[in-house]
Amino acid sequence: MKTVSKETIIEFEEKKSKFIGYIKPVSSVNEAEKFIKSVRKKHPEATHNVPLYRVMENGQEYFKYNDDGEPTNTAGKPMAEILNILDVYNVAIVATRYFGGIKLGAGGLIRNYAKTAKLAINEAEITEYVEKSEFILDYDYESTSEVDSFLNINGEKYNIEISERNYSDRVTLKIKANSDIEEKLNEMSRVIVIRL
Numbered sequence: 001m002k003t004v005s006k007e008t009i010i011e012f013e014e015k016k017s018k019f020i021g022y023i024k025p026v027s028s029v030n031e032a033e034k035f036i037k038s039v040r041k042k043h044p045e046a047t048h049n050v051p052l053y054r055v056m057e058n059g060q061e062y063f064k065y066n067d068d069g070e071p072t073n074t075a076g077k078p079m080a081e082i083l084n085i086l087d088v089y090n091v092a093i094v095a096t097r098y099f100g101g102i103k104l105g106a107g108g109l110i111r112n113y114a115k116t117a118k119l120a121i122n123e124a125e126i127t128e129y130v131e132k133s134e135f136i137l138d139y140d141y142e143s144t145s146e147v148d149s150f151l152n153i154n155g156e157k158y159n160i161e162i163s164e165r166n167y168s169d170r171v172t173l174k175i176k177a178n179s180d181i182e183e184k185l186n187e188m189s190r191v192i193v194i195r196l
Helices: 029-042 076-086 105-124 141-154 179-186
Strands: 002-004 008-014 017-025 048-057 060-065 091-098 126-128 132-139 161-167 171-178 191-195
Touching (some): 017 029, 029 048, 029 091, 048 076, 076 105, 105 126, 141 171, 171 179, 179 191
Antiparallel strands (some): 002 126, 132 171, 161 171
């Protein structure tokens, strides 16, 4: 299965209409919807914010898009076709358009929304999808340097992302990483590892 390797933004102009493509690799429908909402918040004045996501979650495919006010099948569908052609999953895309005063016609809209998706995917670089899992690491303060060192050394190899840090009686980290890290995590002494 293929996805994209990084979050990125592309931009181009067509007959004074400005197209901005936002793309992000995601691992859940919830993450995709949050990303789409955040882009819409950035561009409340845009003429259209066309959303699209395709996510494999728990063995089930979720593929959702719409035209956000553009004529039927001239925005979301051509973007979805690009995902099908390139066979890309676990991705969220928003094509933001600011109308420039010159109508593009149905063919022009289809071409430019497809172009937005294609440029965004190319810029974000297609890569093999590696399943990620979430883990809670719970440890006492004396183990902080061991855990920090482990995360620094293995960060790139396992695509480790720290999503939460809590410091109270003990330290609790919530991380997302490639699923095959679990065995390595369990090798750390005095660290409680919980897979979510």
